[in-house]
Amino acid sequence: MSIAIYPGSFDPVTFGHLDVIKRSSTMFEEVVVGILSNNAKHPLFTVEERKDMLEKAVSDIPNVSVITFDGLLIDYMKAHDISVIVRGLRAITDFDYELQIAQSNRKVSCDTIDTVFLTTSIEYAYLSSSIVREYASYGTDVTDFVPKHVAQMLKNKFNN
Amino acid sequence: MSIAIYPGSFDPVTFGHLDVIKRSSTMFEEVVVGILSNNAKHPLFTVEERKDMLEKAVSDIPNVSVITFDGLLIDYMKAHDISVIVRGLRAITDFDYELQIAQSNRKVSCDTIDTVFLTTSIEYAYLSSSIVREYASYGTDVTDFVPKHVAQMLKNKFNN
Amino acid sequence: MSIAIYPGSFDPVTFGHLDVIKRSSTMFEEVVVGILSNNAKHPLFTVEERKDMLEKAVSDIPNVSVITFDGLLIDYMKAHDISVIVRGLRAITDFDYELQIAQSNRKVSCDTIDTVFLTTSIEYAYLSSSIVREYASYGTDVTDFVPKHVAQMLKNKFNN
Amino acid sequence: MSIAIYPGSFDPVTFGHLDVIKRSSTMFEEVVVGILSNNAKHPLFTVEERKDMLEKAVSDIPNVSVITFDGLLIDYMKAHDISVIVRGLRAITDFDYELQIAQSNRKVSCDTIDTVFLTTSIEYAYLSSSIVREYASYGTDVTDFVPKHVAQMLKNKFNN
Amino acid sequence: MSIAIYPGSFDPVTFGHLDVIKRSSTMFEEVVVGILSNNAKHPLFTVEERKDMLEKAVSDIPNVSVITFDGLLIDYMKAHDISVIVRGLRAITDFDYELQIAQSNRKVSCDTIDTVFLTTSIEYAYLSSSIVREYASYGTDVTDFVPKHVAQMLKNKFNN
Amino acid sequence: MSIAIYPGSFDPVTFGHLDVIKRSSTMFEEVVVGILSNNAKHPLFTVEERKDMLEKAVSDIPNVSVITFDGLLIDYMKAHDISVIVRGLRAITDFDYELQIAQSNRKVSCDTIDTVFLTTSIEYAYLSSSIVREYASYGTDVTDFVPKHVAQMLKNKFNN
Numbered sequence: 039m040s041i042a043i044y045p046g047s048f049d050p051v052t053f054g055h056l057d058v059i060k061r062s063s064t065m066f067e068e069v070v071v072g073i074l075s076n077n078a079k080h081p082l083f084t085v086e087e088r089k090d091m092l093e094k095a096v097s098d099i100p101n102v103s104v105i106t107f108d109g110l111l112i113d114y115m116k117a118h119d120i121s122v123i124v125r126g127l128r129a130i131t132d133f134d135y136e137l138q139i140a141q142s143n144r145k146v147s148c149d150t151i152d153t154v155f156l157t158t159s160i161e162y163a164y165l166s167s168s169i170v171r172e173y174a175s176y177g178t179d180v181t182d183f184v185p186k187h188v189a190q191m192l193k194n195k196f197n198n
Numbered sequence: 199m200s201i202a203i204y205p206g207s208f209d210p211v212t213f214g215h216l217d218v219i220k221r222s223s224t225m226f227e228e229v230v231v232g233i234l235s236n237n238a239k240h241p242l243f244t245v246e247e248r249k250d251m252l253e254k255a256v257s258d259i260p261n262v263s264v265i266t267f268d269g270l271l272i273d274y275m276k277a278h279d280i281s282v283i284v285r286g287l288r289a290i291t292d293f294d295y296e297l298q299i300a301q302s303n304r305k306v307s308c309d310t311i312d313t314v315f316l317t318t319s320i321e322y323a324y325l326s327s328s329i330v331r332e333y334a335s336y337g338t339d340v341t342d343f344v345p346k347h348v349a350q351m352l353k354n355k356f357n358n
Numbered sequence: 359m360s361i362a363i364y365p366g367s368f369d370p371v372t373f374g375h376l377d378v379i380k381r382s383s384t385m386f387e388e389v390v391v392g393i394l395s396n397n398a399k400h401p402l403f404t405v406e407e408r409k410d411m412l413e414k415a416v417s418d419i420p421n422v423s424v425i426t427f428d429g430l431l432i433d434y435m436k437a438h439d440i441s442v443i444v445r446g447l448r449a450i451t452d453f454d455y456e457l458q459i460a461q462s463n464r465k466v467s468c469d470t471i472d473t474v475f476l477t478t479s480i481e482y483a484y485l486s487s488s489i490v491r492e493y494a495s496y497g498t499d500v501t502d503f504v505p506k507h508v509a510q511m512l513k514n515k516f517n518n
Numbered sequence: 519m520s521i522a523i524y525p526g527s528f529d530p531v532t533f534g535h536l537d538v539i540k541r542s543s544t545m546f547e548e549v550v551v552g553i554l555s556n557n558a559k560h561p562l563f564t565v566e567e568r569k570d571m572l573e574k575a576v577s578d579i580p581n582v583s584v585i586t587f588d589g590l591l592i593d594y595m596k597a598h599d600i601s602v603i604v605r606g607l608r609a610i611t612d613f614d615y616e617l618q619i620a621q622s623n624r625k626v627s628c629d630t631i632d633t634v635f636l637t638t639s640i641e642y643a644y645l646s647s648s649i650v651r652e653y654a655s656y657g658t659d660v661t662d663f664v665p666k667h668v669a670q671m672l673k674n675k676f677n678n
Numbered sequence: 679m680s681i682a683i684y685p686g687s688f689d690p691v692t693f694g695h696l697d698v699i700k701r702s703s704t705m706f707e708e709v710v711v712g713i714l715s716n717n718a719k720h721p722l723f724t725v726e727e728r729k730d731m732l733e734k735a736v737s738d739i740p741n742v743s744v745i746t747f748d749g750l751l752i753d754y755m756k757a758h759d760i761s762v763i764v765r766g767l768r769a770i771t772d773f774d775y776e777l778q779i780a781q782s783n784r785k786v787s788c789d790t791i792d793t794v795f796l797t798t799s800i801e802y803a804y805l806s807s808s809i810v811r812e813y814a815s816y817g818t819d820v821t822d823f824v825p826k827h828v829a830q831m832l833k834n835k836f837n838n
Numbered sequence: 839m840s841i842a843i844y845p846g847s848f849d850p851v852t853f854g855h856l857d858v859i860k861r862s863s864t865m866f867e868e869v870v871v872g873i874l875s876n877n878a879k880h881p882l883f884t885v886e887e888r889k890d891m892l893e894k895a896v897s898d899i900p901n902v903s904v905i906t907f908d909g910l911l912i913d914y915m916k917a918h919d920i921s922v923i924v925r926g927l928r929a930i931t932d933f934d935y936e937l938q939i940a941q942s943n944r945k946v947s948c949d950t951i952d953t954v955f956l957t958t959s960i961e962y963a964y965l966s967s968s969i970v971r972e973y974a975s976y977g978t979d980v981t982d983f984v985p986k987h988v989a990q991m992l993k994n995k996f997n998n
Binding site: 480481483484 | 964
């Protein structure tokens with residue numbers, strides 16, 4: 039019945055993201071992980087690399103799929119008949135920004151699109167893709183933060 | 199498949215609560231509204247009155263039911279095989295407290311119970327049961343905040 | 359033209375309150391200090407004592423007067439043709455609560471009543487009436503926090 | 519007597535800005551809308567375009583004028599004998615930053631310049647110029663967020 | 679050289695408190711755990727019971743001692759030549775309140791008393807004495823949250 | 839015994855930074871001020887200029903030294919056997935970010951590195967290096983915010 043989308047940059051995907059994906063997959067019939075392919079932000083990984091690492095990471099959860107999208111999230115959702123956005127909440131600063139986006143999405147979609155928030159698991163509350171990128175750039179071991187194949191891809195990227 | 203519970207005091211139910219109930223009823227197969235019958239807080243309405251006003255208010259949504267519970271929410275949920283809690287988020291102060299409760303519920307339930315948050319609709323963001331009670335106690339019209347039958351019950355309570 | 363009301367418990371008035379009163383008196387033609395005479399909160403000072411200490415404290419500002427009120431602030435304001443509420447903001451937790459009250463006041467008054475916020479002066483940002491009461495109850499000198507005549511009234515209250 | 523300035527980038531002006539302008543025009547004798555002409559931020563609209571769209575939007579409020587300024591706001595205010603800054607508050611993150619600016623402005627001006635905050639109206643609380651720009655860049659209808667003539671200027675800018 | 683005090687109600691002590699005590703004992707020469715014996719708050723455990731459970735819990739850390747105090751913390755500190763307060767920070771709401779207390783303590787002590795904050799460890803971030811009391815009152819196992827001897831004392835208190 | 843590091847950009851050092859340095863020098867045996875020499879952020883002052891201005895500013899505190907570092911702070915700390923990070927907290931937004939960094943530093947260092955927070959003194963709570971840079975760039979007097987020799991270096995930088 040209800041399909042949910044979990045949008046993000048996933049540059050790279052972390053155990054925090056995977057925790058949200060796993061938990062939402064038990065609540066909704068289908069969960070679509072949506073990678074924003076916006077190149078304006080100069081991501082470390084190409085959108086194809088990010089799609090590959092995510093598909094490998096969620097391959098054991100049957101009702102989760104991975105897509106990439108361009109432009110407005112709500113345009114993609116309308117075109118694919120998805121009505122629920124899933125977001126992870128980590129901090130107070132997140133919260134304010136997320137609230138604003140959630141409200142404007144409801145407004146622009148005339149209340150057809152809604153957002154649900156999951157709280158980030160305690161053990162990943164401090165995690166973010168940018169912290170992982172910074173640690174990896176200095177050769178710090180990041181296997182506590184990301185799946186093994188992602189850690190390897192980071193190693194290759196930074197040649198260390 | 200997935201049943202969600204929306205717990206609260208509902209003393210009285212407001213349009214803000216009803217907005218969360220309506221929206222979650224489109225996401226989950228079944229939504230149970232759970233009234234905490236704890237009398238320690240000296241509620242204005244008895245648990246029976248609150249159950250009556252809620253049942254009347256949700257009578258047109260087929261997959262929503264109303265129950266009352268005593269004791270720990272997660273004990274009720276385990277006994278009735280419910281795994282998702284729905285909460286509305288209004289403010290930063292809410293957020294901190296709600297986060298703490300959500301995390302401890304996950305811990306105590308060994309990750310079998312999860313919480314999803316919906317943002318309160320913009321037009322009800324300022325609403326709370328206590329503000330409604332205060333306005334009603336001074337005879338201010340509250341039909342912008344609560345259903346008509348609840349406004350009448352408030353009028354009767356305060357004899358005005 | 360524009361009259362503003364500065365409501366509060368003032369139990370007792372502090373240099374933080376007086377700073378807000380002084381600053382708003384330069385912005386508005388007339389500032390009314392409104393003491394909530396609600397006894398439910400078991401104030402330390404009676405409403406008469408609080409009125410006396412405030413009148414003494416603002417006696418040198420010509421366009422400031424002190425009143426007491428019962429019931430809803432907006433009912434008092436409508437009856438006396440006042441349309442602006444002044445509030446001091448100290449902290450993030452204040453902010454959320456104040457925002458909620460300000461929004462519901464606008465709603466209930468059909469947009470005829472508005473609220474402006476001043477930020478508490480840096481040197482009084484940590485001050486609150488309850489901290490002053492606690493210090494005074496242990497005989498700590500509070501003349502850095504309140505006018506001399508208020509410090510004396512606290513001394514008398516606590517017999518120290 | 520008291521003149522207030524409402525500074526901002528207004529890139530473009532939204533219904534949220536206009537709500538603050540309208541409300542402050544009833545509180546102060548004169549309200550000056552001050553457009554920061556700083557080009558370092560690569561605005562979408564030139565300062566002239568922004569002045570035009572604002573003047574059209576406030577043409578029906580007699581005591582509101584529009585100016586542009588360069589450099590420090592408080593230097594402009596001292597030169598033009600303005601002592602009050604008006605700001606709209608939307609979110610907790612805003613609040614912290616705004617508080618910091620307000621305090622340092624008071625310090626640098628030796629307490630001659632003060633800031634008052636209005637809470638953003640509920641129906642515009644989610645609105646920001648950057649969200650409007652993003653929607654408009656994808657051809658989404660933005661007439662719920664900005665005046666018609668601004669929506670047209672956005673359409674022209676993005677050729678859609 | 680530097681002695682620090684870690685004040686609180688400890689009703690009961692949790693693993694979160696013990697984590698802060700252990701970490702601060704590596705930073706300061708001596709850490710004094712100060713139990714506020716204020717009975718106004720109707721604690722579950724008497725001040726003697728709380729002292730007993732704490733002493734048992736910290737018996738293996740040589741430079742930590744446990745005391746009880748009445749009245750103002752800073753009066754106790756001055757009398758015992760202690761100049762640093764240690765506090766654990768859990769949440770945004772804590773933060774505001776703690777900041778206010780820390781600033782007023784500096785002011786009243788003429789800058790002779792300072793406060794340092796440690797962040798609560800991730801695994802105990804959701805923990806509070808009141809949540810532990812609530813769980814224990816319903817017979818929920820709390821050995822994940824408090825030392826065994828404290829869990830037993832809770833069991834005895836609630837007869838379950 | 840315990841050495842603490844106070845890391846930052848110090849571009850330029852302000853009275854707020856110096857207040858934190860002075861206070862932590864009374865708590866720890868040795869305080870190392872660590873200047874991040876990362877040039878990615880396009881600092882106004884070179885790392886050498888920042889080291890010079892800091893050394894001059896702390897020359898009267900015997901147990902404080904100034905160093906510069908590249909790369910991860912925790913790598914520097916491990917190499918030099920430092921286990922405590924000192925940070926000043928100013929605002930709610932700081933707090934969230936700082937908390938995240940503190941938690942990930944503990945994780946990556948296997949709990950060997952801890953962070954303590956001091957609250958910024960009230961009189962410097964509004965201060966930041968970026969505000970000082972902005973004021974100085976317009977020729978505003980900044981001797982209330984930074985030591986005289988730093989004000990002079992800012993004057994030279996901006997040729998005013």
